Amino acid sequence: MRPSPIDLRTSVAYDVLALEAAGGYEAVLLSPVAPLGVSSVLAPGSQDRILSTIRGSEVVSDATNVLALECATRLRRTPTAHVRLCTVHQLLRMQPTGDGTGHTKHFRLLMLAEAGAGLPEDGFEVDAVVAQLRVYRRLLESAAHAHGLAWERPVAVVRYDDALPAIGPRVRTALERAFPDVEIREEPLASGYYRGLRVGYGVHDRAGELREIVDLGVFDWVAQLTSNRRHRYVASAIGLQLMPLLLSER
Template identity: 40%
Template structure:
């Protein structure tokens, strides 16, 4: 379908190799100037009445049904807790460099809202936190090439996804609380074991904090998927044993059937599910190990654990009636 669409566009423009001309022959600055001129001309033809109609039908433009006061209260409690746990809060820009998602993940650019200024609207804040982590780790490595100092970051941000969501009530934009832990390989999976324990503990404490703030969170379940073909099974089991002792009310286990995230994560990944008062079990948190900082720093010794909690889903679906 995409080839047919591009074929029609290039025929209408009268330039058979239009895509390669724009993508390869123009510099980024020239392409940006061209696109700015095109959209300035189009915007100049928009009448106020047409603008309102566009706002009402544009799936990217409508507001969220979430109560901003609830989100603000949860964010304040989350940042206070995460600060105590050693995570530095980062207020991210709404934009990031073109290729922020695709360059290190292989995810299609079609899932990202690309701008006319050679940038993209944030589709996943963990990708930007990976960039910030790599920059901070690079500074540490300049002072000590073997630095094992960990960089723990967190951000609460509204993300925009380009793909179409067909579930009723699902918007292409939503709020996510992201955590990242970056560091260096310490041997024997020590960095990974410590980082995984810390992040899962943080997410479970956040859910407990949500209960104290009035969210009706019933059962919580953590599932870890071993992507190492059993090599890291004992270490992962030890993580679950430690967490089970800290959080006896939470169910822990392995999910060896999980397919989502294979090829995206490495070594291990995890889900955190929570059950509403009405009995609906919902995915709240997704996370796992990636090689993003290793790619960004061209250093195979670098390690990164990422995770994201859907705080908007949490604050809407688990809110008390009224």
């Protein structure tokens, strides 16, 4: 219930930069609440970390799930559509935050979501990964210019497992072509939250520490919601309040 450590004017300025960077995505303004169970039923999350209400709803703790509902609704109307959505939202999670700098129970994210019919050789997923990372790269570059953020040596960490065994090398090849200055690392995926692929994107701060502030992944939620196994869903987020807290020179 305490205010954010980020000044409101600073937060609004980063909202503007974020939405400008995501110009190719339809911007949606989400409700502060979502249907009860959208996180713990649709995704493997615990209801204990979510603030539930007495009216069959919950405060949004992960807009990835809410955007999946919106994507599924649109694909039910038009199964062949390619849905591209973005939002900036203040999330609330009830679990302890730990000692990490800038981590609070309510925080602001830019979130991107893409859903549509699958393509051969994981083409939908690979294209979505590259497109979404381009947005975050534009945002980081704009913030460096407008607000004096200091960052260097970007890194992408590609994590995958046996659920999608071929996607990791395909994503790595695409990232090497799209971002020749980015160091690409590979690691095994050790999380049941994603379906086969998770990509982290980070930059080094002025002290040389890697700050992985972008999280991106593949999910099967839209396929479940539409009862169509051909439907794919790729979503990601960047911590907007972490950018000035971790990367500012001022």
